[in-house]
Amino acid sequence: MRRFFPGLVAVLLGGATLFAAEPIRVVSFSALLSEVAREVGGDAVDVVGLVKPGVDPHGYQPTPVDLKTLAGARLVLISGKHLEPYVDKVARVAPAGSVILSVGDRLPSLDAPEGGHDHGHAHGHGHAEGESAVDPHWWHSVAQMRRAVVVVRDALTALAPEDKAQFAKNAAGYLARLAVLDKWIRQQVALLPRDQRRLVTSHDAFQYFARDYGFQIEAIEGLSTEQEASAGRVQELMALIRKEGVKAVFFEDTLNPKVTTEITRETGTRVGGMLYADGPGAAEPTYEQMQRHNVTTIVEALR
């Protein structure tokens, strides 16, 4: 019996080698984090993206079919900063031993200014009245996106230490592309005088972009697309557009542009174009496409 043992070990090792290549199943509730996981994980991951490009993440709720895809997941990616009110439900359904990673919660936050955008409505982020809301739209800062890449790289490495070198190489390549993108954005926005970088948008999604690239944001609605604009806020904005001579206002891919159009008709300013606020769109599904589209649209309209 004993002399067969080496052969048995060889068979087991052979089998182990075959099955070691089984990719890590990643389920992502963010179109951008799906991209990050694919870029960093490469062949070593199997990414199921439940919130696809073009879907409004504020309004998304996982269906029973969506939740079934969590079976076998080893890593669950959440955008975080209170964007996903269903995260507890995901935690109940996710397999034991899987890692639920709320990437945004690992990144620095911008707090929405308390009372700074009193739109005359209740906020919808689960925070009590009088508390300041955390802005969930971290991805509009390329620096934040770069931090997110590092967070996902480290999570994948913890799950598959044997692929550490590959994850590091993939992440480095992606980070380098993001650095080029950041430099390009800075060059483009430099075409606009810093005192004319005022963005009037549908909902308050661009504060991280504003902080990095020197803009001031005036949003019709609040931090979530689920929040409603008040007529008072619209009038306040129209007065500001007239006073400051704001050249253009922008609408968003997942929101009806009706109010934006009304504002332009009232004030004589013009529609600057469509922006991707809550992630890339179906027609331009990558992070880089989203940023290049937004920046080109903004610079052309405000120049």
Next chain:
Amino acid sequence: MVVALLLLLLVPLRSLTRAPEAVAPAPARAAAETRSVQLTLVATARPVTFSVTHLGREIWKGEAAGQPVETTLDLPWPAEGVDLGVSATWPGGVTGALKLEATPEGDEPQTRTAWGDGAVEETFTYR
């Protein structure tokens, strides 16, 4: 919900749309104050060929061979600050640093630095 929002909004908007016959175009913003600004460029590599842009227009170009070079020009200088684009190349592909100092008249100098291998292309912000 969106429909309800639009209906709510249309009432006050319609009352506003009735008022004037023609919509006056938005007024132009007051122009930013123009200031005399001294620019000083220092590069560790040599010789460096450089170009400085403001709002997409080249405002200064030249060569620096080790010593600081400087110029003074008038620039609109809003309180929000000014972005200057800097591109430079030098031979050999060696690692070098480029420093651009801006001093608006009456203010302290502000220095920004970039590193590159044979070239830099950066956007610097000054307040």
